[in-house]
Amino acid sequence: MDEEYDVIVLGTGLKECILSGLLSVDGLKVLHMDKNDYYGGESSSLNLNQLWKRFRGDEQPPEKLGTSKEYNVDMIPKFMMANGALVRVLIHTNVTKYLNFKAVDGSFVYNKGKIYKVPATDVEALKSSLMGLFEKRRLRKFFIFVQDFEESNPKTHEGMDLNKITARELISKYELEDDTIDFIGHALALQIDDAYLDQPAMAFVKRVKLYAESLARFQAGSPYIYPMYGLGELPQAFARLSAVYGGTYMLNKPQCKVEFDANGKAYGVTSEGETAKCKKVVCDPSYLSEKVKKVGKVARAICIMSHPIPDTNDSHSCQVILPQKQLGRKSDMYLFCCSYAHNVAPNGKYIAFVATEAETDDPQAELKPGVDLLGPVDEIFYETYDRFEPTNCPDADGCFISSSYDGTTHFESTVVDVISMYSKITGKALDLSVDLSAASAAAAAAEE
Numbered sequence: 001m002d003e004e005y006d007v008i009v010l011g012t013g014l015k016e017c018i019l020s021g022l023l024s025v026d027g028l029k030v031l032h033m034d035k036n037d038y039y040g041g042e043s044s045s046l047n048l049n050q051l052w053k054r055f056r057g058d059e060q061p062p063e064k065l066g067t068s069k070e071y072n073v074d075m076i077p078k079f080m081m082a083n084g085a086l087v088r089v090l091i092h093t094n095v096t097k098y099l100n101f102k103a104v105d106g107s108f109v110y111n112k113g114k115i116y117k118v119p120a121t122d123v124e125a126l127k128s129s130l131m132g133l134f135e136k137r138r139l140r141k142f143f144i145f146v147q148d149f150e151e152s153n154p155k156t157h158e159g160m161d162l163n164k165i166t167a168r169e170l171i172s173k174y175e176l177e178d179d180t181i182d183f184i185g186h187a188l189a190l191q192i193d194d195a196y197l198d199q200p201a202m203a204f205v206k207r208v209k210l211y212a213e214s215l216a217r218f219q220a221g222s223p224y225i226y227p228m229y230g231l232g233e234l235p236q237a238f239a240r241l242s243a244v245y246g247g248t249y250m251l252n253k254p255q256c257k258v259e260f261d262a263n264g265k266a267y268g269v270t271s272e273g274e275t276a277k278c279k280k281v282v283c284d285p286s287y288l289s290e291k292v293k294k295v296g297k298v299a300r301a302i303c304i305m306s307h308p309i310p311d312t313n314d315s316h317s318c319q320v321i322l323p324q325k326q327l328g329r330k331s332d333m334y335l336f337c338c339s340y341a342h343n344v345a346p347n348g349k350y351i352a353f354v355a356t357e358a359e360t361d362d363p364q365a366e367l368k369p370g371v372d373l374l375g376p377v378d379e380i381f382y383e384t385y386d387r388f389e390p391t392n393c394p395d396a397d398g399c400f401i402s403s404s405y406d407g408t409t410h411f412e413s414t415v416v417d418v419i420s421m422y423s424k425i426t427g428k429a430l431d432l433s434v435d436l437s438a439a440s441a442a443a444a445a446a447e448e
Helices: 014-025 048-056 085-092 122-127 133-148 167-172 178-188 194-198 201-218 233-244 368-374 412-426 437-447
Strands: 004-010 030-033 101-103 106-111 114-117 224-227 248-250 257-260 266-271 274-283 292-305 318-322 333-339 350-357 379-390 399-401
Touching (some): 004 014, 004 266, 014 233, 014 412, 030 233, 030 274, 048 379, 085 412, 106 178, 122 133, 133 178, 133 201, 167 178, 167 194, 167 201, 178 194, 178 201, 178 318, 233 248, 257 274, 292 368, 318 368, 333 368, 350 368, 399 412
Parallel strands (some): 004 030, 106 318, 274 399
Antiparallel strands (some): 101 224, 106 114, 257 266, 266 274, 292 350, 292 379, 318 333, 333 350
């Protein structure tokens, strides 16, 4: 413990483990500590006994649910976009060799009381039952524009500067209806609110294009992939990477206290009477609660079921997005489902989550629209957790604090935070221009 490190990372949540791996690969001397005796922190996966202990205390799970060890229930359930930033990080670091992935069966959107498959290409637009014939044709034209669009080729811009016009102005050119705009923005571009409509259209088009390209990568029913045995595998894989590059790991280290000098700059971390010195500290909000502010609260339901979500084509794994306007809310609601097909539950069992940004103090009532779409459930657990963001100045105190995980069922916002933190810590951009064929190979191997 009395050694000196470039960076001490506190907490083994996914964000912290990715950063630990990236920094070790860069040649920095990293010490990674966690007050818990397991990897994953808030983003760990629990077996059935651990799930019951967390929510039901000393109660024992019913035998009909199967054996405890066959469950891997994610506490922060999220899918990965097949062409997305997290997959690029996995390939950049070669972490794919520690993991097996499987494509996610379906991606759906809730509209006027029903669940529909999300159309993401011009061909799917014409087949979709989500809209009428004339709207299908208008949407098809929009999709063709997005598919053909290349930022470096002005011929594909149709005379528009997407860095100057807003997403709203671009969409108005295609005369799309409000419900169509709703699902494009929230189920394809994965926006969490409608603020994007009045921002430059470039980012919006890139996100829709990313969805379509990810969908095409595996020719599956969705653009998402998900690791076998659940997301708890991810933090451990990045921890392994860090160790390969010389990172040191210490679990079960109680009361990790960040030490500050007279100028308020972090110089080390003390645990069990010993202080390890460092130049920078990376941590989740729980380690420096005085340097974060509460910015929201996530409400969620965790369900064990014996069937897939109805109206999702019997998908063993899927995402359903319920756009805010469809529910008369300020924020979207997300349904996430995976099953024994991804080795996260015994044969015949499904794990479903319903999550949203909490707008009341009654998660049960608030989540009802999503829970009602699940059909009968064997067991259901409700909870809320607070979301925090850092308020400190890392240049002044040497502390780099991650933001809490939001209620979305995809990793796009998570990786944005990681990449931003990496740039602040190292002073350089993370190069994610990688060959995505490695991801295809990893997923294909998992499918066999």
